[in-house]
Amino acid sequence: xxxxxxxxxERAKALLESGxxxxxxxxxxxxxxxxxxxxxxxxxxxxxxxxxxYFCGANLxxxxxxxxxxxxxxxxxxxxxxxxxxxxxxxxxxxxxxxxYVIAVECLAKLDIEKIKAAGVSVVTGVEVVDKDVxxxxxxxxxxxxxxxxxxxxxxxxxxxxxxxxEEIILHQRPAREVDRFAEVVKLENMxxxxxxxxxREQLSKCIRCNACRNVCPACSCVKCVFDNPNSGxxxxxxxxxxxxxxxxxxxxxxxxxRCTDCGxxxxxxxxxxxxxxxxxxxxxDIDTNYGEYQAGETSExxxxxxxxxxxxIEPNDAVNGEAK
Amino acid sequence: xxxxxxxxxxxxxxxxxTVDVVKVAEAMKNEPGVVYSAxxxxxxxxxxxxxxxxxxxxxxxxxxxxxxxxxxMHEATFRKTAEAAGLNPYMVEIANIREHCxxxxxxxxxxxxxxIILVRTAIAKVKLNAPLMAGESPVIKRALVIGGxxxxxxxxxDIADAGFEVDIVEKxxxxxxxxxxxxxxFPTLDCSACxxxxxxxxCAQHEKIDILTYxxxxxxxxxxxxxSVKIRRKARYVDESKCTGCKVCMEKCxxxxxxxxxxxxxxxxxxxxxxxxxxxxxxxVIDPEQCIKLKTGKCGICQKFCGVGAIDxxxxxxxxxxxxxxxxxxxxxxxxxxxxFNEYGYNDNKDVVTSLELERLMNAAGPTNGxxxxxxxGKHPKVITFIQCVGSRDSSxxxxxxxxxxxxxxxxxxxxxxxxxxxxxEVHVFYIDVRTPGKNYxxxxxxxxxxxxxxxxxxxxxxxYNENGKLMVQGSNLIxxxxxxxxxxLVVLAAAIEPEPSVRKVATLLTASIxxxxxxxxxxxKLRPVESPTAGxxxxxxxxxxxxxxxxxxxxxxxxxxxxxxxxxxxxKTNPCVATPDESMCNGCSQCANVCAYxxxxxxxxxxxxxxxxxEVRRVASVNPAVCQGCGACTVxxxxxxxxxxxxxxxxIMSEVEAICKK
Numbered sequence: 001x002x003x004x005x006x007x008x009x010e011r012a013k014a015l016l017e018s019g020x021x022x023x024x025x026x027x028x029x030x031x032x033x034x035x036x037x038x039x040x041x042x043x044x045x046x047x048x049x050x051x052x053x054y055f056c057g058a059n060l061x062x063x064x065x066x067x068x069x070x071x072x073x074x075x076x077x078x079x080x081x082x083x084x085x086x087x088x089x090x091x092x093x094x095x096x097x098x099x100x101y102v103i104a105v106e107c108l109a110k111l112d113i114e115k116i117k118a119a120g121v122s123v124v125t126g127v128e129v130v131d132k133d134v135x136x137x138x139x140x141x142x143x144x145x146x147x148x149x150x151x152x153x154x155x156x157x158x159x160x161x162x163x164x165x166x167e168e169i170i171l172h173q174r175p176a177r178e179v180d181r182f183a184e185v186v187k188l189e190n191m192x193x194x195x196x197x198x199x200x201r202e203q204l205s206k207c208i209r210c211n212a213c214r215n216v217c218p219a220c221s222c223v224k225c226v227f228d229n230p231n232s233g234x235x236x237x238x239x240x241x242x243x244x245x246x247x248x249x250x251x252x253x254x255x256x257x258x259r260c261t262d263c264g265x266x267x268x269x270x271x272x273x274x275x276x277x278x279x280x281x282x283x284x285x286d287i288d289t290n291y292g293e294y295q296a297g298e299t300s301e302x303x304x305x306x307x308x309x310x311x312x313x314i315e316p317n318d319a320v321n322g323e324a325k
Numbered sequence: 326x327x328x329x330x331x332x333x334x335x336x337x338x339x340x341x342x343t344v345d346v347v348k349v350a351e352a353m354k355n356e357p358g359v360v361y362s363a364x365x366x367x368x369x370x371x372x373x374x375x376x377x378x379x380x381x382x383x384x385x386x387x388x389x390x391x392x393x394x395x396x397x398m399h400e401a402t403f404r405k406t407a408e409a410a411g412l413n414p415y416m417v418e419i420a421n422i423r424e425h426c427x428x429x430x431x432x433x434x435x436x437x438x439x440x441i442i443l444v445r446t447a448i449a450k451v452k453l454n455a456p457l458m459a460g461e462s463p464v465i466k467r468a469l470v471i472g473g474x475x476x477x478x479x480x481x482x483d484i485a486d487a488g489f490e491v492d493i494v495e496k497x498x499x500x501x502x503x504x505x506x507x508x509x510x511f512p513t514l515d516c517s518a519c520x521x522x523x524x525x526x527x528c529a530q531h532e533k534i535d536i537l538t539y540x541x542x543x544x545x546x547x548x549x550x551x552x553s554v555k556i557r558r559k560a561r562y563v564d565e566s567k568c569t570g571c572k573v574c575m576e577k578c579x580x581x582x583x584x585x586x587x588x589x590x591x592x593x594x595x596x597x598x599x600x601x602x603x604x605x606x607x608x609x610v611i612d613p614e615q616c617i618k619l620k621t622g623k624c625g626i627c628q629k630f631c632g633v634g635a636i637d638x639x640x641x642x643x644x645x646x647x648x649x650x651x652x653x654x655x656x657x658x659x660x661x662x663x664x665x666f667n668e669y670g671y672n673d674n675k676d677v678v679t680s681l682e683l684e685r686l687m688n689a690a691g692p693t694n695g696x697x698x699x700x701x702x703g704k705h706p707k708v709i710t711f712i713q714c715v716g717s718r719d720s721s722x723x724x725x726x727x728x729x730x731x732x733x734x735x736x737x738x739x740x741x742x743x744x745x746x747x748x749x750x751e752v753h754v755f756y757i758d759v760r761t762p763g764k765n766y767x768x769x770x771x772x773x774x775x776x777x778x779x780x781x782x783x784x785x786x787x788x789x790y791n792e793n794g795k796l797m798v799q800g801s802n803l804i805x806x807x808x809x810x811x812x813x814x815l816v817v818l819a820a821a822i823e824p825e826p827s828v829r830k831v832a833t834l835l836t837a838s839i840x841x842x843x844x845x846x847x848x849x850x851k852l853r854p855v856e857s858p859t860a861g862x863x864x865x866x867x868x869x870x871x872x873x874x875x876x877x878x879x880x881x882x883x884x885x886x887x888x889x890x891x892x893x894x895x896x897x898k899t900n901p902c903v904a905t906p907d908e909s910m911c912n913g914c915s916q917c918a919n920v921c922a923y924x925x926x927x928x929x930x931x932x933x934x935x936x937x938x939x940x941e942v943r944r945v946a947s948v949n950p951a952v953c954q955g956c957g958a959c960t961v962x963x964x965x966x967x968x969x970x971x972x973x974x975x976x977x978i979m980s981e982v983e984a985i986c987k988k
Contacts, residue, residue, distance in 0.1 A: 069941060091915075092912065092913075092914035092915060092916070093912075093913045093914060093915060093928075093944050094912065094913075094914065221912065222910070222912050222964055222965035223909070223910055223911065223912050223943070223965060223967075224909070224910040224965055224967075225965065226964075226965060226966040229910065229965075229966055231966075231975075231976055232966045232975060255964045256964075303919070304919070307916050307919040307920050307962060308919060308920075309833075309922075311829065311830060311833055
């Protein structure tokens with residue numbers, strides 16, 4: 001990953017120096033080794049802070065909505081999963097494709113600091129990944145963890161590939177693998193309605209309405225969210241105690257249905273660890289079942305199953321929802 | 326401050342028998358904003374309307390709620406009433422306390438409670454109503470008729486005779502439809518072709534009618550008065566402007582084994598063919614599935630022999646796009662597939678035929694030149710058994726639940742014609758009921774029984790099987806309460822009819838609604854029977870429901886009257902309840918445009934202030950109010966809620982929901 005970071009930095013420098021782009025969007029160092037954050041670099045000096053490592057899980061595509069409005073071209077580093085969000089945003093005319101230079105970068109799955117800490121390493125000063133070993137340095141002794149145990153939830157079932165690139169920096173190919181991203185959804189489907197309700201009530205009651213899921217979600221890109229609009233008729237209800245349990249996340253899942261690329265950012269940023277991505281995946285699974293396989297963000301053009309009608313569309317009574325009767 | 330008036334109608338006893346109208350009117354007096362509440366026996370009557378007008382003036386009402394029948398009945402009436410009293414017509418709300426309440430409840434207390442809630446809900450909505458003004462849109466004075474059967478032909482002729490341009494789009498190579506396939510017509514027994522072909526010729530010669538055969542509607546945009554239709558003209562591989570219909574190509578074509586659909590596949594035709602002698606246009610068409618030249622590249626005989634050079638193997642489908650003010654759907658029917666009715670042995674025995682096949686077997690232009698010969702060995706059948714209701718009135722799920730309506734009459738016709746022409750033939754008819762209402766219809770059926778001695782057996786047939794070359798028809802005779810087996814030479818099945826399957830595509834393109842049996846739905850079963858609920862779309866013939874020729878022709882003429890009434894107008898009032906985006910919230914994401922069935926939404930780049938003296942340019946939706954039909958699909962698709970519908974805003978709907986839920 002160090003080599004990749006070096007190459008990325010080199011390219012960013014070259015692009016900025018040549019004036020080809022006015023800025024580069026990437027990640028910069030945080031206070032600790034495990035908290036890099038998305039950042040815009042406008043000068044070569046600023047690139048000193050540039051970082052790309054196993055903690056750069058953040059999806060950069062949503063930042064481009066605002067950044068692309070600025071003068072000049074913007075270069076951005078996109079991981080495979082980010083490119084789907086990027087395409088979807090281009091499709092919804094939220095980003096002007098012409099103004100973005102996309103550099104596809106390798107991913108190899110990102111690490112979840114929460115999982116590392118949960119594995120018993122309370123203070124982390126450095127991390128090195130060698131194949132499937134995650135060597136964590138800590139003042140209390142170094143620990144080696146098994147990588148699949150400590151990757152981000154969204155990375156565990158990821159099989160995404162770069163859908164868009166103007167150039168690429170890929171030194172290591174991710175080995176091909178079989179993943180079943182719907183296994184968790186099927187588990188929920190197999191519950192009785194009461195069990196499922198209890199599950200979600202328990203999960204959603206943890207919600208503190210910090211709005212992190214909404215703010216990070218590339219599909220939640222509205223100029224003004226319905227929840228912030230007093231005229232929508234639902235904003236006031238957001239103050240209701242039961243609201244976040246029963247409606248906020250469900251309405252949000254409906255709003256992003258058919259547009260959610262399954263980037264998994266909602267669950268990654270949730271401070272309460274609510275598995276929000278499962279709501280979206282249920283929609284994705286149902287769309288796949290009822291309208292044929294569809295992956296939002298695979299292209300930046302074409303029709304989407306929920307906003308187009310074809311004669312072969314399933315009739316409401318024939319729809320399969322995969323749930324136990 | 327809102328000043329709302331409430332008017333509760335008794336509708337005679339329609340409402341007042343189940344709803345305590347006095348109590349409802351009294352209860353409404355306590356609703357916030359309500360300054361006047363009254364009840365009256367017939368609010369739609371002159372006196373009732375006078376009451377409303379007076380109240381509007383005396384109490385300075387800003388909005389009114391009429392608790393009465395469905396808005397489909399009298400919303401327009403009460404809007405006019407309000408307008409006459411100086412109130413904007415869109416400040417009127419109807420609480421439907423008849424169809425939604427009194428008619429479906431028996432308990433007075435419950436119904437009254439519900440009526441109170443419904444009126445309260447309408448009050449909640451009317452408080453948020455805003456005055457709206459209807460716009461205008463021009464009318465394109467040209468009609469499209471989809472389907473060139475007798476329904477389409479009649480509608481086109483009537484519209485054209487009134488002086489309007491009409492295009493007939495027919496998917497087959499000729500107009501004429503099913504009626505062209507029929508031999509004689511009931512109850513007068515005149516020859517079908519003799520009465521149809523003059524009308525076909527009239528169409529062809531009419532200067533206002535343009536016939537597009539071998540064509541299909543591909544796409545429809547727009548709305549009443551302003552449809553834009555894309556029509557696919559399928560490649561016929563013959564230049565329509567050159568072909569003289571001399572039929573030399575048909576004689577010379579070496580590929581003669583194509584099934585002749587016009588003769589119900591009972592004989593064959595060449596790969597290049599004219600469907601029948603009186604076809605219009607009298608122009609050949611090549612079946613690409615059968616043509617040796619088109620399949621292998623070798624042959625070209627027809628081209629060689631064509632004296633006028635009309636054959637063009639390179640022809641491709643072309644598209645024409647035309648504008649229409651009104652559209653008549655007349656897509657017709659087909660007999661159902663009999664695969665689900667193995668008991669009648671249709672697929673196993675050549676001598677089990679459908680009634681439409683029998684029409685061809687009896688027709689002079691048919692495969693047997695009008696001599697009734699059975700398909701298996703070409704012999705005269707001596708015993709013929711008819712089976713009625715094959716797939717009609719069928720609740721088993723194999724057939725259709727409805728009565729196909731024409732079978733009783735055509736079976737009587739067939740039986741009579743056979744007995745007339747071949748008196749030595751024995752004719753039996755198995756029936757469930759004989760249904761022959763209509764002018765001279767029952768007399769016709771009785772003639773078959775009484776004068777022609779046709780043996781009508783009340784009962785169903787269990788099975789038809791072949792025994793030593795004879796068709797054994799096993800059924801029950803319910804009158805004599807016995808099982809009978811009739812040794813027959815020919816069995817004729819009165820197969821149910823169903824809408825021509827292409828109607829589904831047409832309905833989808835027109836956003837015209839369709840019922841569970843694929844029949845197009847009329848706007849009102851009794852009072853608007855030829856109008857589709859989609860404005861500007863009219864229905865003629867069997868596409869709307871089973872019917873015979875006289876009914877089809879009447880309906881087609883009724884359609885024409887409606888179309889003429891529309892096309893004669895220069896402008897139409899548009900519905901002001903249209904979608905409108907709040908640009909400050911619009912993301913420009915295009916989802917609303919994707920779901921808009923009318924193509925009413927486009928996007929514009931607009932500059933917005935973003936604070937700090939800065940501006941930014943954003944892509945925002947823009948609705949063409951003349952094109953928007955107010956269906957609301959965009960409002961529910963819009964993720965940010967920027968799109969809203971005038972007269973049915975999200976806020977109004979939510980306030981209605983709240984009013985219903987309020988204890």
